[in-house]
Amino acid sequence: MSDRARIDHRSVAILGVVTICSYGTWYYAFGVLLDPIRLTESWSESTLAASFSAGTVVIGLGSFSGGRLLDRYGHRTVFLLASILGPGALLLASIAPSVWLFFVASAIGSGAFGALGFYHVTMTAAVRLNPDQPARAIAILTIWGAAASAIYLPMASWLEETTGWRTTTRLLAGAAFVIYSSAAVMLPQGEAVQGGVQPPLTTVLRSMVARPDARRFTIAVGFGGIAMATMLVYQVPTMTAVGLPAATAAAVAGLRGFSQLGGRIPLTPIVKLIGIDQALILAFAAIGVGGALLSFSGTLPTAILFALVAGFGIGAFSPLQGMKAEELFERDTLGATMGFYGSVLVLVGSAGPVLTGFIAEATGDRRWASVVIIASASAAIAAQRQRQ
Numbered sequence: 001m002s003d004r005a006r007i008d009h010r011s012v013a014i015l016g017v018v019t020i021c022s023y024g025t026w027y028y029a030f031g032v033l034l035d036p037i038r039l040t041e042s043w044s045e046s047t048l049a050a051s052f053s054a055g056t057v058v059i060g061l062g063s064f065s066g067g068r069l070l071d072r073y074g075h076r077t078v079f080l081l082a083s084i085l086g087p088g089a090l091l092l093a094s095i096a097p098s099v100w101l102f103f104v105a106s107a108i109g110s111g112a113f114g115a116l117g118f119y120h121v122t123m124t125a126a127v128r129l130n131p132d133q134p135a136r137a138i139a140i141l142t143i144w145g146a147a148a149s150a151i152y153l154p155m156a157s158w159l160e161e162t163t164g165w166r167t168t169t170r171l172l173a174g175a176a177f178v179i180y181s182s183a184a185v186m187l188p189q190g191e192a193v194q195g196g197v198q199p200p201l202t203t204v205l206r207s208m209v210a211r212p213d214a215r216r217f218t219i220a221v222g223f224g225g226i227a228m229a230t231m232l233v234y235q236v237p238t239m240t241a242v243g244l245p246a247a248t249a250a251a252v253a254g255l256r257g258f259s260q261l262g263g264r265i266p267l268t269p270i271v272k273l274i275g276i277d278q279a280l281i282l283a284f285a286a287i288g289v290g291g292a293l294l295s296f297s298g299t300l301p302t303a304i305l306f307a308l309v310a311g312f313g314i315g316a317f318s319p320l321q322g323m324k325a326e327e328l329f330e331r332d333t334l335g336a337t338m339g340f341y342g343s344v345l346v347l348v349g350s351a352g353p354v355l356t357g358f359i360a361e362a363t364g365d366r367r368w369a370s371v372v373i374i375a376s377a378s379a380a381i382a383a384q385r386q387r388q
Contacts, residue, residue, distance in 0.1 A: 012130070
């Protein structure tokens with residue numbers, strides 16, 4: 001194999017750390033902090049859950065722009081911008097005297113981390129830094145990314161118990177600043193990909209819904225987003241509601257994140273055996289079964305089984321999105337295309353925690369999260385199974 005065909009493991013590792021930070025800092029850690037914030041400040045659970053969903057809306061609205069920014073200026077500019085917007089907004093949230101300032105600041109911070117650092121950015125950067133080995137670069141990157149919840153969930157839980165939610169938020173923001181700014185300096189700029197005219201938004205939109213296969217995938221990603229967002233926010237609160245201690249629930253949620261490796265390491269042979277479309281159906285089915293197990297996770301064996309099954313499903317779903325998008329669309333607009341799929345994932349997905357928050361507050365039963373997860377995963381399977 002020539003030098004050019006080798007994976008740049010250093011760059012992929014740096015992008016892996018950025019991915020861990022982007023998902024872990026708030027998208028994952030918020031589920032651990034939800035109850036401490038609610039109990040300490042006496043703020044409404046539905047309002048706090050809505051703040052997370054508002055952040056996912058900001059991610060959704062910003063992901064396409066983040067992808068286009070990446071296409072035009074490269075990853076250094078994107079990560080420098082993320083190092084300012086995300087940590088700055090979370091620092092403001094950490095000193096918020098009212099739930100409404102917290103709502104706005106945390107939504108902006110979450111939106112910045114997601115729009116400028118989620119997989120649509122890091123996968124595209126990995127592909128462009130490894131143009132001869134794009135599939136391997138994506139596979140290795142997502143193995144790094146699987147560590148996000150395994151690191152950030154128990155870390156956030158320990159920090160909150162030790163220092164309180166406000167100091168925890170400040171520490172998470174500070175770590176994010178160091179990681180993003182370091183990545184901007186340490187990564188090679190890579191080749192310019194689009195110095196000229198970029199496709200308009202309407203062109204990208206049409207490409208995602210014009211063909212039946214692209215349309216089915218777009219719908220499936222949206223419902224998959226609902227299931228994922230609901231699970232990420234309510235996995236720890238649901239486990240504690242049905243009987244697990246908070247620290248144990250956070251550790252199980254971390255195991256769920258680590259178990260995403262189970263959906264990523266064997267993914268290449270799975271895809272070779274059954275194809276990308278059937279692999280997506282398998283991933284959605286695992287997410288749905290995990291949602292069912294979540295409502296019975298008051299005992300440690302069931303909680304561990306939830307972590308393993310749901311981890312496999314979510315772990316497989318993330319890289320399969322990238323593989324399917326590369327199969328459906330041109331690589332020269334991959335940043336914008338992946339950005340828009342990121343928008344679909346989180347914009348539609350934002351409905352899940354809001355709906356679950358209102359139902360949980362009205363009924364006092366957080367097991368409704370399982371119903372939302374199962375229904376959404378089933379809808380994703382139905383969309384993916386449709387034939388032309």
